[in-house]
Amino acid sequence: MCYRIALNFEDGITRFVDCKPGEKVLDAAFRNKINLPMDCSDGVCGTCKCRAESGAYDMGDDYIDDALTEDEAEEGLVLTCQMVPSSDCVLSVPTTSQACKTGQQSFVATVTGIAPHHDAAVVLELAVDEGETAPVFLPGQYVNIDVPGGGEHRSYSFSSAPGEHRLGFLIKKIPDGLMGNWLAGAKPGERLNLTGPMGSFYLRDGDGPLLFLAGGTGLAPFLSMLEVLARAGSQRQIHLIYGVTRDLDLVLVDEIAAYAARLPNFTYATVVADQASDHPRKGWVTQHMPEDMLAAGDVDIYLCGPPPMVDAVRHYLDENGVRPASFHYEKFTPNAPLQAIA
Structure with missing residues (x-):
């Protein structure tokens, strides 16, 4: 069993890595070719400090107070070189994805449905090919969808749940809008390029109202x-x-x-x-x-x-x-x- 770790970067890009049982987050990121900030990797310098937004983990006792104080740990700050997850986690990384030598992920999906709702909105349904990895995102995040032939993209939040091959979007109808014009003539079977996930608007863990x-x-x-x-x-x-x-x-x-x-x-x-x-x-x-x-x-x-x-x-x-x-x-x-x- 692996734990899924969401790494949210300052530029809004999110990357997911699978962390093996007993594996430290920093090692899991490096294994996935994501160079999270680090220097010593021994819990001494504090360079790899991030904020845990959700999830359970163990920090052990092999780091010094100068790298992570007790107050910082209580506030949810962690050292990725020492952090061993015991559940899925979400981490905020205080730098850009480019600085960590990673970037946006892209995938292709097929139009399976276009349902207009009067002149207000369009429900767009897409499907990722069987055999391809279904996109993983945090509920609330969005992707950029390339408008065919337009050389531009538009940003839309997922209305569907993460990890599914079926993707849903609710798109506002804009008079003479670029995506709206394309959707007016689009048919099931057409292919779209998507890039993401992105965004810091997503559901956090908790038990309050x-x-x-x-x-x-x-x-x-x-x-x-x-x-x-x-x-x-x-x-x-x-x-x-x-x-x-x-x-x-x-x-x-x-x-x-x-x-x-x-x-x-x-x-x-x-x-x-x-x-x-x-x-x-x-x-x-x-x-x-x-x-x-x-x-x-x-x-x-x-x-x-x-x-x-x-x-x-x-x-x-x-x-x-x-x-x-x-x-x-x-x-x-x-x-x-x-x-x-x-």
């Missing part, structure tokens, strides 16, 4: 997160607020509802900003956030949507003195890369 705030096609990463939580049999309290501009922008609501049967403590609410709508909840997501979850101070908030929505939520939390246990957000604009903040 979760508040998911999705705007428009920012719903995609939450579908990936919910699937992972459902498969794990999560008992966490989870509330999703899905905000859109118009009624027609509400897509995949049936998929959201299906998670209520699989996650015992999952609830959700849809919100439409258009005041002319007949929807039972109108306005902005900030008007419908459950006060009891915010007041307790132990909630982890995840937010993905267009910049005005992200900025409005951040302002609301600051103005009302809300201090969640953790706050992770990602903002996106049409035809621009995603920007994630952990």
